[in-house]
Amino acid sequence: xxxxxxxxxxxxxxxxxxxxxxxxxxxxxxxxxxxxxxxxxxxxxxxxxxxxxxxxxxxxxxxxxxxxxxxxxxxxxxxxxxxxxxxxxxxxxxxxxxxxxxxxxxxxxxxxxxxxxxxxxxxxxxxxxxxxxxxxxxxxxxxxxxxxxxxxxxxxxxxxxxxxxxxxxxxxxxxxxxxxxxxxxxxxxxxxxxxxxxxxxxxxxxxxxxxxxxxxxxxxxxxxxxxxxxxxxxxxxxxxxxxxxxxxxxxxxxxxxxxxxxxxxxxxxxxxxxxxxxxxxxxxxxxxxxxxxxxxxxxxxxxxxxxxxxxxxxxxxxxxxxxxxxxxxxxxxxxxxxxxxxxxxxxxxxxxxxxxxxxxxxxxxxxxxxxxxxxxxxxxxxxxxxxxxxxxxxxxxxxxxxxxxxxxxxxxxxxxxxxxxxxxxxxxxxxxxxxxxxxxxxxxxxxxxxxx
Numbered sequence: 205x206x207x208x209x210x211x212x213x214x215x216x217x218x219x220x221x222x223x224x225x226x227x228x229x230x231x232x233x234x235x236x237x238x239x240x241x242x243x244x245x246x247x248x249x250x251x252x253x254x255x256x257x258x259x260x261x262x263x264x265x266x267x268x269x270x271x272x273x274x275x276x277x278x279x280x281x282x283x284x285x286x287x288x289x290x291x292x293x294x295x296x297x298x299x300x301x302x303x304x305x306x307x308x309x310x311x312x313x314x315x316x317x318x319x320x321x322x323x324x325x326x327x328x329x330x331x332x333x334x335x336x337x338x339x340x341x342x343x344x345x346x347x348x349x350x351x352x353x354x355x356x357x358x359x360x361x362x363x364x365x366x367x368x369x370x371x372x373x374x375x376x377x378x379x380x381x382x383x384x385x386x387x388x389x390x391x392x393x394x395x396x397x398x399x400x401x402x403x404x405x406x407x408x409x410x411x412x413x414x415x416x417x418x419x420x421x422x423x424x425x426x427x428x429x430x431x432x433x434x435x436x437x438x439x440x441x442x443x444x445x446x447x448x449x450x451x452x453x454x455x456x457x458x459x460x461x462x463x464x465x466x467x468x469x470x471x472x473x474x475x476x477x478x479x480x481x482x483x484x485x486x487x488x489x490x491x492x493x494x495x496x497x498x499x500x501x502x503x504x505x506x507x508x509x510x511x512x513x514x515x516x517x518x519x520x521x522x523x524x525x526x527x528x529x530x531x532x533x534x535x536x537x538x539x540x541x542x543x544x545x546x547x548x549x550x551x552x553x554x555x556x557x558x559x560x561x562x563x564x565x566x567x568x569x570x571x572x573x574x575x576x577x578x579x580x581x582x583x584x585x586x587x588x589x590x591x592x593x594x595x596x597x598x599x600x601x602x603x604x605x606x607x608x609x610x611x612x613x614x615x616x617x618x619x620x621x622x623x624x625x626x627x628x629x630x631x632x633x634x635x636x637x638x639x640x641x642x643x644x645x646x647x648x649x650x651x652x653x654x655x656x
Contacts (some may be wrong), residue, residue, distance in 0.1 A: 205449045205594050205595070205596045205597060205620075205639070208554070209312075215487075215517060215570055218515065224454060228500065236403055237265055239637070240319075243568040245302065246301075246302035246303060246304045246306050246403040247301065247302070247304060248268070248303070248304055248306070248350075248351065248397075248509070249266060249267045249268020249269060249301070249305065249306035249307060250266070250267035250268065250345075250351060251266060251267075251307045251340075251342055251343060251395050252264065252265050252266070252267075252342060252343075252345040252617065252641070253265025253266065253267060253462045253464065253465075253631075254336060254345045254462075254631065254632075255345060255346070255396070255631070256344075256345050256346030256374065257345075257346070257365050257374045257412075258345055258365075258631075258633070259362065259363065259365045259374065259375050259378070260378065260380070260632045260633050261377075261378050261450065261451055261632050262342070262345050262374065262375055262376060262377060263309075263342035263376060263377035263378065263391060263394065263395070264309050264451055264454075264461040264462050264519075265309075265460060265461065265462030265464075266306060266307045266308060266309065266460045266462070266465075266552060267300075267464065268299065268300060268301050268302065268303050268306050269297040269298060269299050269300055269306055269404075269410075269460075269468040270297065270298045270300055270465075270468050271295065271296075271297055271459075271460045271465040271466065272297060272298055272409070272436060273295075273296040273467045273468045273469070273470075274293060274294070274295050274296070274459065274467045274468070274469050274470075275293065275295075275296075275459065275460065275469075275470050275471075276293050276469065276472070276473075276483070276524065277290070277291065277292050277293065277294070277472045277474075278291055278471070278472070278473045278474065278475070278481070278524065278526075279472055279474045279501060280443075280444070280473065280474070280475050280481075280500070280526055281475075281476060281501070282441060282442060282443035282444070282475055282476050282479050282526055282527065283441035283476060284441070285419055285420070285435050285441070285443070285444065286417070286418065286419055287323070287416065287417050287418055287419075287420065288501045289326075289417060289501065290415075290474075290501065291415065291416060291417055292410055292413055292414060292415040292416070293413070293414055293458060293459075294412070294413045295308075295411065295412050295413075295414075295458075295459065295460075295467070295468070296409065296410075296411050297409070297410055297411075297412065298407065298408070298409050298410075299404045299405065299406055299407060299409075299410065299491075299572070300406070300407075301406050302403055302404065302405055302406045303400075303403060303404040304399070304403050305397055305398060305399040305400070306397075306398055307395050307396060307397045307398065307458060308395075308396045308412075308414070308458040308460060308574070309394060309395065309396070309451075309457035309458065309459060309461035310323075310396045310414075310453040310454050310457075310459075311327075311392070311394045311423060311454045311455045311458065312324070312325070312339070312394075312416075312418075313392075313425065314380075314392075314421060314422075314423070314455075315380070316421070316422070316424060316425075319416070319421055319422050319430065319435070320421040320422060320423075320455070321419060321420050321421035321422075321425075321432070321433070321456065322418050322419040322421070322456045323416050323417070323418040323456075324416060324417055324418050324622045325337065325396075325414060325415070325416045326415040326416055327413075327414075327415045328363040328398055328412065328413065328414050328415075329412070329413045330398065330400035330401070330404070330410055330411070330412050330413075330591075331400075331410050331411055332411075332413075333400065333401045334401065335398050335399060335400045335401060335412070336398070336399045337396055337397065337398045337399070338396075338397050339393040339394070339395065339396055339397070339504070340352075340393055340395045340397055341359040341377075341391045341393050341395065342359065342376045342377050342391050342394065342395050342432060343358050343359055343376050343389060344358055344359075344360075344373050344374045344376040344622055345374070345630055346374075346376060347373075349526050351395075351436065354603050356415065357370075357371045357372075358373055358376060358653040359376045359377075359390055359391050360373065360375060360376055360377075360387075360388055360389065360391065361375060361376070361377050361378070361379050361386045361387060361388065361389045361390070361391055362375035362379070362384075362386075362387045362388065363375070363379055363383075363384055363387060363426055364384075364387065367387060367388055368384075368387050368388050368613070369388075369552070370630065371388060376425050377389050377391035377392070377394075378425070379422065379426040380392075380423070380424040380425065380426065381426065382426060382427060382428035383426075387576055388441075390648070391608075394454065396414075396458055397480070397592045398412060400411045401450065414458050415541060416458070417619055420431055420432070420433035420444060420454055420455060420456035421452055421455050421456070422434060422452060423452040423454070423455045425450075429451055429593035429594065430452075430494070430592070430593055431447060431448050431450070431452030431520075431592070431594075431596075432446070432447075432448055432452030432453070432455035432456060433445075433446055433452075433455060433456040434446070434447070434590040434592050434605075434647070435590065436525075436527045436546070436588060436589055436590050437590075438546075438559040439528070439548055442527040442528055442546075442548070442589075443475070443479055443525070443526035443527030443528070443591045444456075444524075444525060444526050444527065445525050445527065445586075445589070445592065445603070446523055446524050446525045446598075446603070447590035447592050447594070447595075447598065447603040447605065448520050448521075448522065448586075448596070448598075449520040449521075449594070449596050449598045450520050450582065450632055450635070451519070451520065452520070453520060453522050453567070455524075456524075459519060459522075460484060461519045461631070462519055462631075463518045463519060463520070463628045463629050463630065463631065464518075464628065464631075465518075465519055466514055466516035466517060466518050466519075466628065467516060467517070468514060468515065468516055468517070469483070469511075469512075469513040469517055469522065470512050470513070471483035471484070471485075471507045471509070471510065471511040471512075471524060472508055472509075472510055473508065473510075473511075473524065473526065474496065474501075474502075474506050474507070474508045474511070475506060475507060475508075475526050476502060476503055476504065476505075476506060476507075477495055477502070477505040477506055477507055478507075478528070479507070479526055479528060480492070480509065480526070480527065480528065480529040480531050480544070481509035481511075481524065481525070481526045481546050481603070482509075482511075482523065482524070482525050482526075482529060482531065482542070482586055482601060483509070483511035483513075483523055483524045484511060484513040484521070484522065484523050484524075484598070484599050484600055485511050485512045485513030485515070485581075485582060485600060486511065486512050486513075486540065486581060486582055487509070487510075487511055487533065488510040488511060488512050488516075489508070489509055489510045491531055491533070492507055493507045493508055493509055493510070494507070495507055496508060500628070511647060513599070513600070514581065515580050515626075517599050517601070518599070518624075518625070518628045519609060520596075521596075521597065521598050521599040521624075521625055522598075522599075523586065523599070523600075523601040523603065525544075525586055525588060525603075526556050527546060527588070528546065528547040528548065529544045529545065529546060529547060529548050529586070530544065530545055530546075530554075531543070531544045532544075533584075536565035537565065537568075537569060538540050538611075539565070539568065539578055539580075539582065539583055540581065540582045540583075540584075541564055541565055541582070541583050541584050542582065542583075542584030542585075542600075542601065543558070543561045543562075543564075543584060543585055544584070544585065544586045544587065544601075545557050545558075545561075545585075545586075545587035545607075546587060546589045546590065546607060549587070549589065549607045553608060556608075557587055557607075557608060557609050560609045560610070560611055560614060561585050561587075561609065562612075563614070564584070564585060564614065564618065567614060567615055567618050567649075568583055568618060568621075570648075570649075571615070571618060571619055571622070571645060571648070571653065574648065575619065575623070575641075576622065577620060577624040578621065578622075579621065579625075579626035579628070580599070580621060580625075582600040582602050583602075583618070583621065584600055584601050584602065585601070585602050585603075585604065585606065585614070586598070586601050586602070586603050586604070586607065587603075587604045587607060587608065587609055588603065588604070588605060588607070589606070589607050590606075591605060591606050592605035592606075593605075595613050595617055596617070597617040597618075597620030597624055597625055597642070598610075599621070599625045599639050600621070600625075602614070602617040602618065602620075611649070612646050612649065615645045615646050615648070615649040616638060616642045616643065616645050616646045617642065618645065619641060619644065619645025619646075620638060620641075620642045620645075622641070623638045623641035623642060624638030624639075624641075624642065
């Protein structure tokens with residue numbers, strides 16, 4: 205990830221560093237719970253995977269299960285920027301303890317009424333059986349009174365640890381405004397606690413299905429940036445542009461929103477006729493897919509785009525943009541490269557973008573001499589029109605905002621496919637690790653250019 209024209213987070217040698225980093229950084233099993241089952245008894249899964257005292261997104265992640273696979277079934281009206289009836293996700297999990305209940309991260313609403321989400325959960329099932337659910341405020345990780353601590357001081361916003369005067373606790377969530385203006389206030393209720401009809405045994409595989417409708421949106425961070433589902437409205441009602449690091453995926457779908465929770469994904473996106481849906485992995489339908497007949501959701505007809513990612517994807521790398529895109533693909537050195545850019549970009553800019561996108565196979569081959577074989581079956585670029593806070597290394601579908609791409613940033617984001625995407629950090633404070641390797645990718649291109 206980079207800021208606009210900059211870095212957001214502040215050879216054998218590289219290969220050795222990768223091996224050491226992989227051993228040092230990915231230290232916990234995917235989705236592992238910090239709480240062990242006791243004597244086979246059943247209990248709640250914890251509501252955070254962050255360590256005690258964390259002040260960098262302490263509210264995210266969920267314990268008691270391991271994320272295995274996610275089916276995303278979007279029914280999206282691009283004209284209205286709304287998820288319609290039938291929209292749902294199916295999350296396949298494996299319990300790591302006997303669970304009476306468990307949680308997901310889902311930011312259904314925001315104080316930003318224009319760009320924030322406005323989503324409503326219609327129903328939840330676990331293994332096909334109706335389940336109850338409630339939205340609660342996060343609790344600071346490691347609270348000895350548990351996630352249901354009745355003390356309001358256990359559910360406070362802050363940039364600092366402790367929260368501040370009158371509250372000696374660590375923060376329960378990060379602020380959503382720049383500065384300290386929210387410090388000490390109550391966290392929003394973004395923890396979706398699901399109680400199945402009967403406890404889930406330790407080691408059991410279960411599928412939780414969440415049906416929801418409404419408007420997706422963006423998350424606001426404490427540094428003033430935003431991420432998530434950006435409305436694309438040029439031309440009017442174009443669709444959505446998705447770029448989500450570090451936690452914005454929960455502003456358009458419920459999930460275990462933590463870097464170590466890396467399920468595989470399948471996407472079935474039913475959208476307005478004439479729109480293109482672009483997600484991670486391999487395109488499994490024709491381009492464009494055959495039209496669906498008109499129905500109550502889409503009186504003018506629709507199409508269903510199907511994408512499949514055989515490789516696991518970290519929480520902030522899930523791509524699913526919808527709009528009027530020029531989408532092409534080609535195979536180089538056994539890797540399928542997808543190139544997409546907003547159709548309404550002016551022709552001269554399009555041509556410049558294409559010339560840079562066409563360099564990606566060569567860039568990938570060059571970086572593989574330092575980083576090792578490319579870790580995925582696909583790579584690619586998505587250039588959207590909305591003004592987002594940054595470009596991002598979405599897995600196999602690198603996003604560029606504002607309708608343009610540049611070479612140095614492409615080298616940076618493409619290097620992330622090895623560092624950050626394939627090998628992910630164990631928590632958000634480790635972001636510097638993968639950004640360092642990506643910045644190395646920029647230095648390598650400078651050296652390559654200097655060498656002629």
